[in-house]
Amino acid sequence: MKKNWLKIIACFVAIFVLVACGKSSDTSKETKSSSSSKEEAVSGASQKTYTDPSEVKDSYDVVVVGSGGAGMAAALSAQEAGADVAIFEKMPVIGGNTNKSSGGMNASETKFQKEQGIDDTNDLFYEETLKGGKGTNNPELLRYMVDNSAEAIDWLDGMGITLSDVTFSGGFSKERIHRPADGSAVGGYLVDGLYNNLKEKKVPIFVNADVTEITDKDGAVTGVKVKMAKKTKTISAKAVIDTAGGFGSNMEMITEYKPELKNYVTTNHKGASGDGIALAEKLGADTVQMDQIQIHPTVYQEKGKDPFLVSEAIRGEGAVLINAEGKRFYNEMETRDNVSAAINKLPERSAYVVFDQQLREHSKSIDTYEEKGMVIKADSIEDLAKKMDVSAENMTATIDAWNKSVAAKNDSEFGRTTGMDRDISKGPFYAIKIAPGIHHTMGGLKINTNTEVLKKDGSAIPGLFAAGEVTGGVHGSNRIGGNAVADIVVFGRQAGTKAAEFAK
Numbered sequence: 001m002k003k004n005w006l007k008i009i010a011c012f013v014a015i016f017v018l019v020a021c022g023k024s025s026d027t028s029k030e031t032k033s034s035s036s037s038k039e040e041a042v043s044g045a046s047q048k049t050y051t052d053p054s055e056v057k058d059s060y061d062v063v064v065v066g067s068g069g070a071g072m073a074a075a076l077s078a079q080e081a082g083a084d085v086a087i088f089e090k091m092p093v094i095g096g097n098t099n100k101s102s103g104g105m106n107a108s109e110t111k112f113q114k115e116q117g118i119d120d121t122n123d124l125f126y127e128e129t130l131k132g133g134k135g136t137n138n139p140e141l142l143r144y145m146v147d148n149s150a151e152a153i154d155w156l157d158g159m160g161i162t163l164s165d166v167t168f169s170g171g172f173s174k175e176r177i178h179r180p181a182d183g184s185a186v187g188g189y190l191v192d193g194l195y196n197n198l199k200e201k202k203v204p205i206f207v208n209a210d211v212t213e214i215t216d217k218d219g220a221v222t223g224v225k226v227k228m229a230k231k232t233k234t235i236s237a238k239a240v241i242d243t244a245g246g247f248g249s250n251m252e253m254i255t256e257y258k259p260e261l262k263n264y265v266t267t268n269h270k271g272a273s274g275d276g277i278a279l280a281e282k283l284g285a286d287t288v289q290m291d292q293i294q295i296h297p298t299v300y301q302e303k304g305k306d307p308f309l310v311s312e313a314i315r316g317e318g319a320v321l322i323n324a325e326g327k328r329f330y331n332e333m334e335t336r337d338n339v340s341a342a343i344n345k346l347p348e349r350s351a352y353v354v355f356d357q358q359l360r361e362h363s364k365s366i367d368t369y370e371e372k373g374m375v376i377k378a379d380s381i382e383d384l385a386k387k388m389d390v391s392a393e394n395m396t397a398t399i400d401a402w403n404k405s406v407a408a409k410n411d412s413e414f415g416r417t418t419g420m421d422r423d424i425s426k427g428p429f430y431a432i433k434i435a436p437g438i439h440h441t442m443g444g445l446k447i448n449t450n451t452e453v454l455k456k457d458g459s460a461i462p463g464l465f466a467a468g469e470v471t472g473g474v475h476g477s478n479r480i481g482g483n484a485v486a487d488i489v490v491f492g493r494q495a496g497t498k499a500a501e502f503a504k
Contacts, residue, residue, distance in 0.1 A: 048094065048195055051086075051204040053229040059236035060086045061503040062496070063224050064243060065211045065276060068096030069485065070468025070492035071243035072194035075203050076159075077496025078241070083503050085203060085496075088226050090210040091271045094195060096245050097469060098488065100269060101187030102311035102365050104179035105163055105489065106482035107149035112164045112178060120174045122146050129483060132171040132335045133476020136289070141474040144449040145483075145490045152489045153178060161193035168316035168418040169481040171335040177313060177482035184364035185311065186485060214240050214279050214464065221283070221463030238503035239463045241495045242453065243488075244276025246441035246469035248293075254438060257291040265307040266438040267299055276470040280445050283464065286456045288472040289443035294479050297339040298353055299437030300374045307437050308372060310353055311365055312336070312481035318422035319355035320402055322431070324348045326385055326394030328402065331414040337478045340436040350435040352376075352388055354399075357426045369432060376431040384429045399424050440479050444472035451495040465499045467491035 062078045064071045067089035078085040087094075107113075108125035126146045130137050153163060163178035163186065180189045198205060209228040216222055223236040247253040248268030255262050277287065298310040298321075315321070315332045321339075323329045323346050330342035343351050360366055369375050378384035381399050385392035403423040405411045411420070445453050445466045452460035468488045475483060 050094075050207045053206060053209070055204065056206060056228070056233065056235070057086070059223070060084050061237065062239045062241060062499045063088065063235060063237040064241045065214075065224065065279070066096060066242070066244035066468075066470070067094035067205060067207075068243060068245055068468060068488065069098035069190055069194065070488035070495070071096075071241070072191070072198060073489050073492030074241045074243055074467055074496035074499070076194065076197055076201070077493045078500040079201055079203055079496075081497050081500030083500035085500075087198075087203065087205045088209040088211050088224070088228075089205065089207045090275070091269075092208055094205060094207065095187070095191040097248070097269055097272055098191050098485075099187050100267060100309065101190070101485055102185040102309055102368075103169065103313045103485070104167070104177035104186045104482050105153070105485035106169065106172075106176045106480070107153045107178055107486060108146060108176060110150045110153045110178065112153065112166055113175070116166055116175070118166060118175050120176060122149075124174065125149070125176060128172050129480055130476070132480040133478050135476070137476035138288075138473035140449050141447070144494075145474055145486055148490045148494075149486050152486070152493060155493065156190075156193070156489065159193060159197045161190060167313055168333065170312055170315065170333045170339065171480045173418065177316065179313060180364075182364045183313075183362050185368065190485065211244075211279065214242070214283060216283055219284070219462065221461065239465060239499035241499050242276045242280055242445065242464065242466040242470055243468045243492065243495070244279070244470050245272045246444060247274030247277065248272045248438055248441050250274045254293060257443070258293045261293060261295070261438055264295060264436070264438045265299065265301045267296060267307055267309045268438065272469070276466070277444055280453055280461075280464065280466065283461050284455045285453045285461060285464070286446040287444060288446045289477070290472070292442040292472070292475075292477050293438065294336060294440040294442055295340045295436040296439035297336055297343055297436050298434040299439070300369070300372075300432055301435055301437055302433065305373070308369070308374065309437075309439065310369065310374075310432055310434055314353060314355060314359070314363060314366070316419045317355075317359050317363055318406075318419055318424070319353050319359060320424065322352045322354050322388070322390065322395060322398065324390055326390035326392070327398050328414065331411070331416045333416050333418045335478055336481065343436055350433060352390075352431040352433050354384070354424065354429070354431045356424045356429050358422050360430060366430075374432050376433075377428050379427050379429070381429055384431055388431050388433075440475075440484060441469060442472060442475040442477070442479055444470050446473065447471050449494070450498045451491055452498070463502060465495040465502075467495040
């Protein structure tokens, strides 16, 4: 009987909450959308208000398709250049895959590096990224991203988006990945910061606004058709910026270009369906490196739970990878493709990220992992090994050997040279079970350094610009962690500036 009464009370409470949440006001002429109230739960996306569909105009100088980091950076830069700009986002919340970014933003020769005594150069950033991409990166795009990365960090900082904590990323010899000061995930922080600036500057943001066509006349862009509020509206624009993201959640496209990834989980948000690529292809846009699809080595993917990426920065701060025998098996700071391949060679095709309280205190992003129930915790290495169901004897010996390597700054076993500033000696101790998962689609629309979308003959489509994961070329055949955020900010800014110039 008591249980029945509790169920009745719970039902009344649920009804009350639903009624309360359903109340709205028409006075602000804005719509509210919360990540917790939508099917697409976006990590790091706090409740935000968006522009009411009734306020959409018939024309803008510049229309931005998609509201990830590239789209928001583009809109802000277009407005800075004097354009009347609006953002159209098909999902109920903004942010796209940027919301899911848990690492940071790579940049070289930055003021934060200099303040911390990090001696880095643009040339070294370029060379190490080119090496990570197996030499298949578009050299002009890569050079532009590298040479403008420090200015992009300053631009963000000037808007209150400060990425001052600098650490290592796999494949780099220098601390180059910039994060929020508390070590929290860059994605939600960046999205919130860009959103706040967009709101302050009164840039309209329309959500649940699906751009179904980029219109043109005689091959030149004239605007978009957008479905919103159950109606399709044609909006004129002098320029359109396509920042609709990649296709990491479209398994049909994934398997078309890389059939061997058929059974992999994905870290991508549901809106990463390749729509922006298809929109531009209808206008004759060329694509590049569509078969270059990155798997990330450390993705939490336990049954019954949504896959979630464990940041590379955790390894950059000193975490190690442990196999089912309780042993290290590879250089954790190698490039993503190589670390993923090493994990896939294990009989179990999975491993554990292991770290201690020192690292836990430095990396706020781990808060999210704990909230999601991803983290195994114990007071000693022996107890942690038991909870992981691996050999306590092997793991104790492995961690002891690792700590000696850290002290000597020499990993004689696997040749690791970075992410060795902290040993694993302060309890409690932590582990997260991981395996490789689909993370980033490196191919996409072909662009030049002006972010103009190119046709197969190499000519630009007049009025069409693109930035971010919808494009291809900059990362080559393997993306280095932290370069996606550099990509979206640097090229998002460029797209906004160039589109505004075109629209004048």
